[in-house]
Amino acid sequence: MKQRILIVGAGFGGMWSALSATRLLDQHGRDDVEVVVLAPQAELRVRPRFYEPDVHKMVAPLGELFDAVGVTFVQGFAERIDTEGKRVGYRTTAGQFAELGYDRLVLATGSQVVRPALAGVEHAFDVDQLEEAVRLERHIQSLAKLPASVSRNTVVVAGGGFTGIETAAEMPARLRAALGEDAEVRVIVVDRGSEIGAALGDGPRGAIIEASEQLGVEWRLNSAVASVDAGGVTLASGERIEAATVVWTVGVRASSLTEQVAAERDGQGRLHVDANLQVPGQEGLFATGDVARAACDDQGNYALMSCQHAIALGRSAGNNVAASLLGVAPIPYSQPKYVTCLDLGAWGAVFTEGWDRQIKFEKAEGKSIKQQINSVWIYPPAAERAAALAAADPLIPVVA
Structure with a gap:
């Protein structure tokens, strides 16, 4: 046996x-x-x-x-x-x-992803599992059927870590693809950190700030979402943000x-x-x-x-x-x-080396590397026995 x-x-x-x-x-x-x-x-x-x-x-x-x-x-x-x-x-x-x-x-x-015991969190989307990411995509595509409003054109991303930043940086283009290139869109990152990109350290912070400014991504620092509903979020500070789309990326x-x-x-x-x-x-x-x-x-x-x-x-x-x-x-x-290779939407990407994340490539050069990672390097090997097994050698270095 x-x-x-x-x-x-x-x-x-x-x-x-x-x-x-x-x-x-x-x-x-x-x-x-x-x-x-x-x-x-x-x-x-x-x-x-x-x-x-x-x-x-x-x-x-x-x-x-x-x-x-x-x-x-x-x-x-x-x-x-x-x-x-x-x-x-x-x-x-x-x-x-x-x-x-x-x-x-x-x-x-x-x-x-951890969904906290938060009032109305069921109204939030996420990009953690395929089914949820597909649900978010269908929701974004459906926004064009709604009357124009600030809420319709606004996305709130809860969490300013790696996933939150990449999601937020991609959102302006995704919204305009659904609503029209001339649409006035708004993307807001709500983060507990005291600095933009705090979770990623000092290395890529300047690039994240520059990209956020260019893309029009706003940050609410030292902030947390207190509740979510079908029309937006209320922050712990009491601030209300009207948004038809809330994406949860925390934890x-x-x-x-x-x-x-x-x-x-x-x-x-x-x-x-x-x-x-x-x-x-x-x-x-x-x-x-x-x-x-x-x-x-x-x-x-x-x-x-x-x-x-x-x-x-x-x-x-x-x-x-x-x-x-x-x-x-x-x-x-x-x-x-x-x-790390952090996608920053239309601005490009930032590629860093080391645990202190020293920048090696950014903007178009970084984006080219990110596209290679996302489209080639992280995919499975071809269904050919010898090559597939050779690719599984534990001594092969991984940089993706």
Whole structure:
């Protein structure tokens, strides 16, 4: 009977884990171990692009790729993890409950934006999951059917972090595409920070300020949304902003499945892992992507909830989970090089290097890099076995 490596999740961490595990098994000529991916869809949802228009196109099918490398895909929604019995319970698309046993488990179930207990927050949109991003796109397209008003032409973005900035910078163009190029549009970022782009540090702040001014994006600093309704938001200061569109980008938390594992978690719900991405005290359980609190280097830096880190984490987790079955030496996870590429809409983009985010490229040069990242670098490899497995080498550096 074959041993089974079960990977829960088909995002960046899960997909690359499956390829990397298969790669190491292939190198050792082992056909007595199967790699199984359990996820709601056999597709990579390119989440870093959900702030863009045409969001329904931001998916990459994985069926042919998995078939090419010999990964088995099981469609379902994971609900229960039994680490003692080494079983994962899931719900099929028909609503039936089923289970999968495993010899080794990689948890790669990602993260979700946090919706706080805030009055009227159900009126807000987000760009976190594909369905919500599509709902926002349809809403923007429908605005043209409404009578012209300040509310119709205004978007409030709650949160001035990476996602909030990219969403806000894209909004003027998206609104004008829906309402007409001559429409007077208004985009307002509401942020608790005391400075524009505070969450990203001093490095890119000047670029964010310049882009905001050029694009007409306003900031409400030292502010928070107190309530949301169908017509706009009320801030904690009492200020009322009329807006038909409110986008929530504040706070992200790891999948709630991590709470079923008897192990240490951080404030974002991520499982603490060792250098090989194994969960201490849980034999045969690895965590990767947004559910793993993993040290990138020996300088005190930890992986962020980003595709840049999830790709490398996935390659490492897949290699090391297979290594643990084969009895060969693992390759400790290491990702000392850190870059960011922040999309700033029509202004361009800003590309930085290092944890202090030193600017290397900006405006058109930065935008060119961002377009490469978004359209090529973060997508799955082609469905060709040898090339796909070669791309899953954990020693390949990731800069996207």
